[in-house]
Amino acid sequence: MGAWLDYTINGLIVGNIYALLAVGLALIFGVSHLINFAQGSIYTAGAFIGWTCAQRLGTPLPVTMAAVVLGCAALGVVIERVGLRPLAGSARIAPLLATIGISFVLDQGLQLLYSPDPRSLPSPLPAWRIQVGRGTIGALDILIAATGLVSAAVLFGFLRFSRLGWAVRATAQDSEAARQMGVNTDAVNRTVFAIAAGLGGLSGLLVGMYYNHIDTAMSFQATLKGVVAQVIGGMGNVPGAIAGSLLLGLTESYGVALFGSSYRNLFAFVLLLIVLVLRPNGLFAGRQAMSPEPLTGTFIAPSRPWDVPRWAVAVCVLLAALLPFLPNSAYALQVLTNAWLYALLAISLTLVAGTLGQVSLGHAGLLLIGAYASALLALDSGLPVWLSIPAAGFVTAALGTALTWPAFRLRSHYVSIATLGIGEIVGLVILNWESLTHGPMGVTGVPPLTAGTVELDSPQASYWVALAVLVLLGLMQSRLLGTHLGRTFRAIRDDDVAARACGVSLDRYKGLAFAVSGFAAGISGAISAHLYSYINNETFTSQVSVLALTMVILGGMGNVLGAVIGAVALTGLPEVFRFTAEYRQLIYGLVLLLMIRFRPQGILGTA
Amino acid sequence: MSEGGSRGDLLELSGIDTFYGPAQVHFAMNLEVRRGQIVCLLGGNASGKSTTMKVILGLVKPRAGTVRFDGQDITGLSTPAIIARGIGSVPEARRLFGAMTVRENLLMGAYTRRDRAEVNHDYDRMLGLFPRVAQRINNRAGTLSGGEQQMVAMARALMGRPRLICMDEPTMGLSPLYVDRVLELIAAINKEGVSVFMVEQNASLALQIAHHGYVLRTGVIALSGPAGELARDPRIRDAYLGGERTAA
Numbered sequence: 009m010g011a012w013l014d015y016t017i018n019g020l021i022v023g024n025i026y027a028l029l030a031v032g033l034a035l036i037f038g039v040s041h042l043i044n045f046a047q048g049s050i051y052t053a054g055a056f057i058g059w060t061c062a063q064r065l066g067t068p069l070p071v072t073m074a075a076v077v078l079g080c081a082a083l084g085v086v087i088e089r090v091g092l093r094p095l096a097g098s099a100r101i102a103p104l105l106a107t108i109g110i111s112f113v114l115d116q117g118l119q120l121l122y123s124p125d126p127r128s129l130p131s132p133l134p135a136w137r138i139q140v141g142r143g144t145i146g147a148l149d150i151l152i153a154a155t156g157l158v159s160a161a162v163l164f165g166f167l168r169f170s171r172l173g174w175a176v177r178a179t180a181q182d183s184e185a186a187r188q189m190g191v192n193t194d195a196v197n198r199t200v201f202a203i204a205a206g207l208g209g210l211s212g213l214l215v216g217m218y219y220n221h222i223d224t225a226m227s228f229q230a231t232l233k234g235v236v237a238q239v240i241g242g243m244g245n246v247p248g249a250i251a252g253s254l255l256l257g258l259t260e261s262y263g264v265a266l267f268g269s270s271y272r273n274l275f276a277f278v279l280l281l282i283v284l285v286l287r288p289n290g291l292f293a294g295r296q297a298m299s300p301e302p303l304t305g306t307f308i309a310p311s312r313p314w315d316v317p318r319w320a321v322a323v324c325v326l327l328a329a330l331l332p333f334l335p336n337s338a339y340a341l342q343v344l345t346n347a348w349l350y351a352l353l354a355i356s357l358t359l360v361a362g363t364l365g366q367v368s369l370g371h372a373g374l375l376l377i378g379a380y381a382s383a384l385l386a387l388d389s390g391l392p393v394w395l396s397i398p399a400a401g402f403v404t405a406a407l408g409t410a411l412t413w414p415a416f417r418l419r420s421h422y423v424s425i426a427t428l429g430i431g432e433i434v435g436l437v438i439l440n441w442e443s444l445t446h447g448p449m450g451v452t453g454v455p456p457l458t459a460g461t462v463e464l465d466s467p468q469a470s471y472w473v474a475l476a477v478l479v480l481l482g483l484m485q486s487r488l489l490g491t492h493l494g495r496t497f498r499a500i501r502d503d504d505v506a507a508r509a510c511g512v513s514l515d516r517y518k519g520l521a522f523a524v525s526g527f528a529a530g531i532s533g534a535i536s537a538h539l540y541s542y543i544n545n546e547t548f549t550s551q552v553s554v555l556a557l558t559m560v561i562l563g564g565m566g567n568v569l570g571a572v573i574g575a576v577a578l579t580g581l582p583e584v585f586r587f588t589a590e591y592r593q594l595i596y597g598l599v600l601l602l603m604i605r606f607r608p609q610g611i612l613g614t615a
Numbered sequence: 616m617s618e619g620g621s622r623g624d625l626l627e628l629s630g631i632d633t634f635y636g637p638a639q640v641h642f643a644m645n646l647e648v649r650r651g652q653i654v655c656l657l658g659g660n661a662s663g664k665s666t667t668m669k670v671i672l673g674l675v676k677p678r679a680g681t682v683r684f685d686g687q688d689i690t691g692l693s694t695p696a697i698i699a700r701g702i703g704s705v706p707e708a709r710r711l712f713g714a715m716t717v718r719e720n721l722l723m724g725a726y727t728r729r730d731r732a733e734v735n736h737d738y739d740r741m742l743g744l745f746p747r748v749a750q751r752i753n754n755r756a757g758t759l760s761g762g763e764q765q766m767v768a769m770a771r772a773l774m775g776r777p778r779l780i781c782m783d784e785p786t787m788g789l790s791p792l793y794v795d796r797v798l799e800l801i802a803a804i805n806k807e808g809v810s811v812f813m814v815e816q817n818a819s820l821a822l823q824i825a826h827h828g829y830v831l832r833t834g835v836i837a838l839s840g841p842a843g844e845l846a847r848d849p850r851i852r853d854a855y856l857g858g859e860r861t862a863a
Contacts, residue, residue: 190698190727
């Protein structure tokens, strides 16, 4: 019993920390209908500002906390002004992607500033613990609970009784009407970002002290947890975000109690999916209808694609195929093999994100399924590699479609969140399903590429295999876009209500698109597994999903050739310029930001 | 300044060209609202009426031409700055803050004002002017009927103590009973010295209370004149307003 009380207390404490993240996300979503994917990076920044103050400058805790809140609030204002305000009036997906870009830049900036090594951030509070029933509560627990309560109370008072608070609420309900009352909605946005960032930073500081550990890689998980908590409470619902956070904290804590700590995140994301599917407005929204999402073409910027002549494409393919005959090409081959595999992933993603308009952030999950399917089929079932790879493609198509199926009824942002959750779930299931996947140990000794008795493990052969598969699947997808099926996909993207009114069964076509997409991604993951010879549940993380989306945007959403160009550019250019790995994320982030700002339709244009 | 004042024009649009992307909405449009008058802008669907309202409020920036309010150029100003100069807005479809109470909605109307005591005074005055609103004062605005919402929207706009109040289709979607009530209230507001610029599709109703009218057709002012003359003008009835079929 005592242990359960401890788990409850722990759940509520962690829930309080999530609440500090989620409240800000809810405020921002309420005012500008934007999921701020940079929230986790601000949280990390808060932890490091706190570390600098406490460990370097030796400030007392209240000063440290004030510095974190003010520093992060300033950061929030800068993000709003530089990264997001210029995007007002652009396609709805743009600011969301911009926050992803900003998070890359911030994370990498912190890493360059502080190095990726983890640090300890000891709590300066006394170490006593009070006995409550058979559980215990420490001073830091009380500080975290108090911070959560006080922040919630102050925020409530601000929204309910202050002039600016009223403006925030009015803007959230109808920003154009608020402007007509004389509300400066830019100032409202700035305020909301400052509050969200201040609270998010505080959350990072408290977490750092709670675990006595901070590092620059903790941003993404924090963003995810905040988003999950917010979805549970209902997007844009501030009290809901607090309740959702506590619920999430408790669910995780009990999950850990029952199954062990590797299940913590699995519980979080399964809860996310359940809420998204059953109560997409959150648990506390009552019978309120889902807020109207953009109907026609506003989510993705429309444009006229660049028409690249066929002979030019053919010449490029031929040149690429001849590359291995050049002397001293080993390094280039290695880089380009990787690029072709990423291009496979990108054409897979561009079909669902660009052509179908369902911006998936879970393609890493498809890669993992493909990689594991092929590796396990080859190792444990003894299937020859040339059979296990296509089999993995089909397995991924089937599993991927089945897993995303619950998300088919969702639209725009909700699709992105759901697929992100699904991608994370795939990794976590692989981590925990030890009898099938070998668990955290990963799969070692994955056999190299072969076709019949022909060994294909030389760099040249691997290169040709990847290129040939890419050309084949790319051609098929280009052909598909011109058919009736391709037109139907685009109709669903441009106006799913109108498409449905024309008799299009959305579920069936979405399923078909995800199956085709899953096949290509599965093949890409499978070939990678045989090239790497070792895979584990972290071989492909959500960062890969985001990178793939960056490639797709760079090339032009829905554009097959564009996806290939995007993949080659983002995997090849950092090699050409010999950027160290440290700067790579920074470059990805900046590319994403610049493209969204100045050429949202991508290099070749959306197709 | 004195030039605008001497001619008695509170609002003056001159040579307005507006575009939505490549599509031109207004073609060198001119329009004036004299101090103390009710001016209505009539026209069918897609004639550019609502866009005119948006141009005045700074929600849409014209590519050419100027908007002058009280003799001063307000063309480039932001919407909040324009509101702060003394223009009130009753938007199309009312656009109340549905999750906030009626009281909070009214006080949002006084958002740009800092004179607290006077705001409270005006608040009491609105409750007197709109007894129906007073009854629902603590309800969420979203739960009110269309006619009640229209009253709240008007009271909200008046809370800013505007010199000019802009109304976009104030009778749209209301029951006949409320249509009359709203028209009476507009006339009453005007008697208290507030100039009114209203956009309407229902010409015969609007011309009953207006002093002056304009007819907009595909972005061009096709007719204008005193309301009484326009109401009798056969061209209005036939060409621009669909004749007897839609009248009343």
